Amino acid sequence: MNIGKIGAVLGMALLMTSCVSKKQFDALNTNYNQCITNVGERQREIQDLKGVNSGLASENALLKGQNDALKSSLDACLSNSGKGSANIDKLIGEINSSNKYIKQLISTNSKNDSLNLALSNKLKRSLDNIADNDVQVKVLKGVVMISLSDNMLYKTGDYNILPAAQDVLGKVAKVINDYDTYSVLIEGNTDNVPLSSNNLPKDNWDLSALRATSMAKVLQTRFGVNPARITAGGRSEYNPKTTNASVSGRAENRRTEIIIMPKLDEFMKLMDIAPVKN
DSSP states (O other): OOHHHHHHHHHHHHHTTTTSOHHHHHHHHHHHHHHHHHHHHHHHHHHHHHHHHHHHHHHHHHHHHHHHHHHHHHHHHHHHHHHHHHHHHHHHHHHHHHHHHHHHHHHHHHHHHHHHHHHHHHHHHHTTTSOTTTEEEEEETTEEEEEEEHHHHOOTTOOSOOGGGHHHHHHHHHHHHHSTTEEEEEEEOOOSSOOOOSSSSOSHHHHHHHHHHHHHHHHHHTTOOOGGGEEEEEOTTSSOSSOSSSHHHHHHHSEEEEEEEEOHHHHHHHHHSOOOOO
């Protein structure tokens, strides 16, 4: 009920005052006041509902914006799904190729390990009658290493091979020639006792290098080892096996080593081969 209608009712009530009793007038007046109160409450409820409606409208707009953004993202994902599948297929192909390449390397390494072990055993059998302190044979880091003492090979401070060492070098050369696809590295080593001379060798660098090249020449000229397979070099006192503080330690450090190993260029060729896709 609006204010106008209430006013009309009031007017009619006043006109009828003379026609009604005071009891009836009081009842009409109470009813009028109650109507006024009800109208106020309804107006407050209407304002509250308007506020709720406004909040719901804002929330609806926010949800609509989020829905539009999600729809755009979904459309983008669907449009790129073909590209994503292609990238995944490419990645799987590269992984398979890499796995094949790794298996190839492992197979090659296992084969070399087996050959090195066979070569080492053959050398040990050939040199079985030589004292262990003069000759040591071991497989180390993918190569076969023969360590020969200087007492057996040279006079003190000299680099010429002694005649007594020819027999040992002959046995080593035979195995080297049997494994003709392997490279041969000869390294001369000394202790740290200074060597000073106006003639060759002038110092430990000279002595270690000259001992290595002297052995290389014997293997080439006397026992027919292909010189193209040989590399000779000196390491002076800078690659000790043990301490130089004792006589026995210095004796162990004065050695010439023959290292028999797969040809490096073959390994490099293998490393240069890029994995081939299936």
